[in-house]
Amino acid sequence: MSINWFPGHMAKARRQIEESLKKVDVVIEILDARIPYASKNPMLDHVIGDKPRVVVLNKKDMANGKETDRWIARLKAEGVYPVALNGKEPNVLKKIENTVVEATREIFERMERKGINPRAIRAMIVGIPNVGKSTIINNIAKRKVAKTGNTPGVTKAQQWIKAGTKMELLDTPGVLWPKFEDASIGQKLSLTGAIKDNVVNLDDIAIYALKFMQTHHLEGLNKFYNINIDANTEIVEIFDAIGRSRGFKMSGNEIDYERVTERVIYDTRDAKIGKLTFDFAQEEE
Ligand code: GDP
Known part of the structure; x- marks a missing residue:
């Protein structure tokens, strides 16, 4: 389920995510709705830069609904495009598609003004282990494409999958390391299953x-x-x-x-x- 992260893994994951980022219009960052702070990868902000970002608060069925609403408001105020999901439900594609369209509206309007032919919105999914990346990709693709994230970074042979009518998605998620900042974050990550029981x-x-x-x-x-x-x-x-x-x-x-x-x-x-x-x-x- 989880990986033991070494500095080499982290450097490789970062490099691979940076490469994949060049191919996409928008990043879909998956967080665990029970721990939206602890389940954030600490480096992602740096590499994403100004690229539009959709933040999925996944596993909302296991989180406190009122707190999820507060997180949505906070994330909106921070300038990203949040959406709360249960990754296993049938409405996942629609919800993600709507949010992705909203997040990339400006880019596509600009392209239209320049007379560039409309094309599908290109997106990739990233997140730490166990937040539900593979579940969401498989749900969107309506078939089993993503192996559950056991490899740091992204696996080599990436393909685009059609996701609905407006979006194309890289079929392998970017797997990032969790925070190692302090004991309480480690406890939250363990309590939600993001890190192995034997490291805590x-x-x-x-x-x-x-x-x-x-x-x-x-x-x-x-x-x-x-x-x-x-x-x-x-x-x-x-x-x-x-x-x-x-x-x-x-x-x-x-x-x-x-x-x-x-x-x-x-x-x-x-x-x-x-x-x-x-x-x-x-x-x-
Ligand atoms: P990944 O490592 O990020 O690819 O995570 P997975 O897709 O393998 O999901 C990890 C575990 O969480 C699996 O047991 C999934 O069935 C479960 N899971 C994923 N999304 C949800 C969700 O929204 N709600 C619940 N209750 N479980 C979920």
Whole structure:
């Protein structure tokens, strides 16, 4: 699912994205709607420059709807063209097409004024692993074209696929590295499945998830695990409560903390406990 990123991979990915960028009118950057800040590649802004950019907040079905609306407003204010999607739904092509047309309107109007024949809008999809790039490409192409992004950068043999009537899309996505800035970003990336579980401390992830829900989703947390904690409950007591409620015990009736940790991570990752967005649009980053 994910890649271990080395400096060589990063340099290669950057070079390949820069090459592909020359061929397209617009870049479609896929972010995870649950972590629009943490799932952004830190270098992309530099290489995209002034090229129009559509930002897809994907997996909106797992994110907090109100927060997604706030992110859309923030991204619009930043001058990009955002759209929130569930990459698996049938309306993906239409939504992306509409946004791409809007993002490139000026370029095509200018071409028209110069008497240049209209042609399809050329686009490419980029993003960090696991945000849903392949799902979206396959959905748009109505067939299986993109291998799930396991290679940094873009694979060599790129082809254009017709996407609707107005757009052509490069069939392989640009795979970019995630942020490695600080522990909390790593925790968010792990909690949403963007980085491998074995590169992070699972206890820290579960603690992060539980504290986040204790603060922002207390009722949902209590209900899902059938527990009764409050805003002041110590973290170890939350683990105990979940362990007891789920019957995660070892011999001697001790709580099996490892099982609690795994359960909490998977339940959060699959949005079973609730639709949560971990990056706030209005927070100072
Ligand atoms: P890529 O690495 O960016 O190409 O990501 P994939 O397309 O392989 O998707 C990663 C995982 O997310 C897969 O299990 C997809 O089924 C899932 N996925 C993609 N888009 C969505 C979405 O909008 N909602 C949900 N719930 N899952 C999605």
